[in-house]
Amino acid sequence: MAEPLLQVRDLRISFAAGQGGEAHAVGGLSFGLEAGQTLGIVGESGSGKSQTALALLGLQSRAARVGGSVRFEGRELLGLDERALNQVRGNRIGLVFQDPMTSLNPYLSIGAQMAEVLVQHRGLSRAAALADSARMLDAVRIADAAARLRQYPHEFSGGMRQRVLIATALLCHPALLVADEPTTALDVTVQAEILELLQQLRQELGLALLFISHDLDVVAEVCERVLVMYAGRAVESGPAAQLLTAPRHPYTAGLLASRPRLDAPAGEPLRPIPGHPPDPARLPAGCAFRPRCAVAVPACETLVPELRALDESGGCACHAPLRDQGVGPGVV
Numbered sequence: 001m002a003e004p005l006l007q008v009r010d011l012r013i014s015f016a017a018g019q020g021g022e023a024h025a026v027g028g029l030s031f032g033l034e035a036g037q038t039l040g041i042v043g044e045s046g047s048g049k050s051q052t053a054l055a056l057l058g059l060q061s062r063a064a065r066v067g068g069s070v071r072f073e074g075r076e077l078l079g080l081d082e083r084a085l086n087q088v089r090g091n092r093i094g095l096v097f098q099d100p101m102t103s104l105n106p107y108l109s110i111g112a113q114m115a116e117v118l119v120q121h122r123g124l125s126r127a128a129a130l131a132d133s134a135r136m137l138d139a140v141r142i143a144d145a146a147a148r149l150r151q152y153p154h155e156f157s158g159g160m161r162q163r164v165l166i167a168t169a170l171l172c173h174p175a176l177l178v179a180d181e182p183t184t185a186l187d188v189t190v191q192a193e194i195l196e197l198l199q200q201l202r203q204e205l206g207l208a209l210l211f212i213s214h215d216l217d218v219v220a221e222v223c224e225r226v227l228v229m230y231a232g233r234a235v236e237s238g239p240a241a242q243l244l245t246a247p248r249h250p251y252t253a254g255l256l257a258s259r260p261r262l263d264a265p266a267g268e269p270l271r272p273i274p275g276h277p278p279d280p281a282r283l284p285a286g287c288a289f290r291p292r293c294a295v296a297v298p299a300c301e302t303l304v305p306e307l308r309a310l311d312e313s314g315g316c317a318c319h320a321p322l323r324d325q326g327v328g329p330g331v332v
């Protein structure tokens with residue numbers, strides 16, 4: 001079979017922690033993404049989502065130790081030098097982050113910032129770069145694009161700024177867009193508009209999308225497949241609809257039970273997962289979720305569960321997976 005667009009194998013990211021210890025931010029993560037497909041990565045804060053996104057592009061902090069393999073368009077990205085990585089970043093992989101204000105330079109017009117990308121990466125003239133930038137603002141549904149290019153970031157609302165960043169990430173027509181919590185800083189109605197825009201752009205441009213969020217509902221809305229991370233490891237993966245209705249991992253079920261829902265019966269309490277995620281410098285032996293798990297068995301104390309494929313639709317890293325059918329989020 002042909003190699004997928006993106007193939008991450010056994011990605012490990014760690015930091016030195018006090019007294020010769022090591023903090024394992026990501027501990028052996030593997031996943032693949034085909035051209036034009038969507039994959040969502042979901043997990044609580046600190047589960048290693050952003051470190052994963054950054055490491056794909058060699059943007060991790062200098063203190064991070066990175067191991068494993070990230071193959072993209074048939075080429076290994078880990079260990080590439082800056083020059084080679086710059087050919088990939090922006091060109092073949094676009095990146096959108098959470099905070100649209102800090103990603104823009106307040107002193108430069110939007111046009112100057114967008115055009116610079118095309119001048120640098122594609123060697124376009126400034127006039128051609130501005131024309132392309134206007135077309136891309138149009139594509140992200142910003143009206144009156146030519147005039148907007150002359151404006152500064154503070155003249156845009158938060159949602160508009162995020163549209164500008166999405167447009168900027170797409171200027172060089174990448175094959176993959178990595179979006180790390182792109183709507184988390186936005187209010188709910190604006191968030192919905194941005195999610196819809198991402199879906200439309202993906203279809204129009206044939207983009208593959210790696211979409212990262214702490215919010216399972218948001219991820220499931222945008223993505224065909226979802227990977228759930230806990231303490232730096234994948235604990236469950238599968239089609240979005242399956243994870244929402246028939247989770248196999250007790251952590252996925254816990255995430256479902258703890259989310260606020262508009263369609264929940266009145267008065268139904270939220271059930272947060274008890275406890276906290278572990279300190280990555282002091283991961284427990286065995287399953288990292290065991291201290292918070294209501295269905296743990298003795299093996300969970302000593303053996304790290306591997307992500308086993310239960311069928312071709314997905315996998316689960318659990319010694320006591322919830323049965324597929326008829327087990328809702330209520331069990332944990």
Ligand SMILES: Nc1ncnc2c1ncn2[C@@H]1O[C@H](COP(=O)(O)OP(=O)(O)O)[C@@H](O)[C@H]1O
Nearest residue numbers: 015025044045046047048049050051052061280
């Ligand atoms: N520079 C760093 N030094 C030490 N630990 C770090 C550093 N950057 C991130 N981490 C740790 O890596 C883990 C994963 O972080 P991150 O990927 O940002 O989580 P998420 O995006 O899922 O919220 C966290 O425990 C965080 O504290």
Ligand SMILES: [Mg+2]
Nearest residue numbers: 049050051181
């Ligand atoms: Mg993050």
